[in-house]
Amino acid sequence: MNGRLISASRVPVRQSSVRAHNLALVLQTVGNSADRPSRAAIAARTGLTRATVSALVDDLIAGGLLVESEPAPRTGAGRPAAGLGLSPDGPAGLGLEINVDYLAACVVDLTGVVRHRFVTRTDQRVLPPAEALAALDALAARARFAAEADGLVLAGAALAVPGLVTPGGLVRVAPNLGWQDVDVPPLLPGLADLPIAVDNEANLAALGELRADGAEPSFLYVSGEIGIGAGIVLDGELYRGGRGWSGEIGHVTVHPGGRPCRCGANGCLEQYAGQEAVAADPDLAAGSLGIALSAVVNLLDLGVIVLGGGYAPEFDRLREGIEAELRRRVLTAGLAPVTLRAATLGSDAAMRGAADVVIRGVREDPAGWLARVQAV
Structure with missing residues (x-):
């Protein structure tokens, strides 16, 4: 490149990238709003045209990410506008935790509400990793069944582990579990069709607490x-x-x-x-x-x-x-x-934080979720 810098304005941007950015912008504008904004309000807050916002909102509604509410009665002139909110019946996150003396799972919907919670008390120190994770896989199956009974579709799963974890899900060491170099995702076959993230439990708990009100x-x-x-x-x-x-x-x-x-x-x-x-x-x-x-x-x-x-x-x-x-x-x-x-989240912070990682992924990349829906 002969040491020259290329201006960002001269770098071509694909139309699909622009659409992905704008989908995320609209979804996050709705998700971060204290009210239920109308399409016109979203256009005003984002700087996008009303036509663009309307098309993006239609796609997000079709993909189960947004819902439109009935407009409130209006006494003045003009047609009242419908408000938009995150869909409580769209994609959900599965948060999992394995700790020394318990297993836990929760299902959190797109609005951040915990729809299901399961905790099993059992000592993991006496079990080999494969056996402990098989029990967690069974607990995850219960949570998944409960989610699907509500009409929710799991967008992915995240697991909190008390140890050092690589980005690929390899637990290098978890001293209190007696684990060393345990490749977790293959030992959760019931979740093989879902994206699975594995992280340190305190990190995920901190993220869960960060998302809590007033953090x-x-x-x-x-x-x-x-x-x-x-x-x-x-x-x-x-x-x-x-x-x-x-x-x-x-x-x-x-x-x-x-x-x-x-x-x-x-x-x-x-x-x-x-x-x-x-x-x-x-x-x-x-x-x-x-x-x-x-x-x-x-x-x-x-x-x-x-x-x-x-x-x-x-x-x-x-x-x-x-x-x-x-x-x-x-x-x-x-x-x-x-x-x-x-x-604020008490002892549930790690699994709540794990589920939140999944939900945040959808909210930050709705185009990816829509592509998955369309591929089914």
């Missing part, structure tokens, strides 16, 4: 189960780190030379503030957790910490001890105190 744009989400994970949200985006494995706060050393951890080290936070440790000695757990959280705040300058997973129902017991350590150890505590709160 801050930057916060540290800490998930406390048998193990402990964290999701870091900065300016509305999940921070994954250079290799995609950020957030392993459970293996931050809080007591050097202390208790041995399943990861092979000693004195890890998990051994002092995991679910079993909280039950045994909540004061020690809170103090240990406060030490680790103080280090993260000093490093990243985060002003909000959200306690989720098993920590959410224990929030009142843990709060005082954690906040004491934050006041003591965070350098800027006297200038800007750290806000500590329980997760």
Whole structure:
């Protein structure tokens, strides 16, 4: 290219790309609106022509993504306009979670409403990965049957796992499950016809919390189960780190030379503030957790910490001890105190976040969904 830059205005844009962009623009305009906007209102908000908006809306309605409501009675002159909203009966997301002592599944529709929720309590540590995932596959089948009975079509599935996961769904290591290099998607044959995403449970829980009403744009989400994970949200985006494995706060050393951890080290936070440790000695757990959280705040300058997973129902017991350590150890505590709160989504945050990944995919790429519908 002889070192020359080509102006973006001179790069050809395919008509299909323009249509895909505009479909997403219209769908997101409706989805992000507090009201039910009319076609004319969408045209005004997006800058698209009314004719273009009308054609795009027709396609989105035909694809089950939008619904048109009856116009409200109008006393003035002119014909009242019908409002548009996301379809509660269109594509849905299947959120799955596998953790040390339970399996979970939920179905969330395009509007963000949880339509079905299933939780099975069982110890995964005694099972080989294939057997544990077979049980999850069966639970997913129950959720899928319930969704289809409602007339919903699953757009995809996402699975939350307490471990380090590659983009292709390979769980490199999940110490508390005893997993290493487990290729998850092939072990879920009941979902073979759906796109499947696999991610760290704390990351997905953080994304779920980010989408909840009133969420801050930057916060540290800490998930406390048998193990402990964290999701870091900065300016509305999940921070994954250079290799995609950020957030392993459970293996931050809080007591050097202390208790041995399943990861092979000693004195890890998990051994002092995991679910079993909280039950045994909540004061020690809170103090240990406060030490680790103080280090993260000093490093990243985060002003909000959200306690989720098993920590959410224990929030009142843990709060005082954690906040004491934050006041003591965070350098800027006297200038800007750290806000500590329980997760809005409670212990369901990971599977809710997983389902939300699927729903967000549809809302950001409706053209892809419409192409799937037309291919059936």
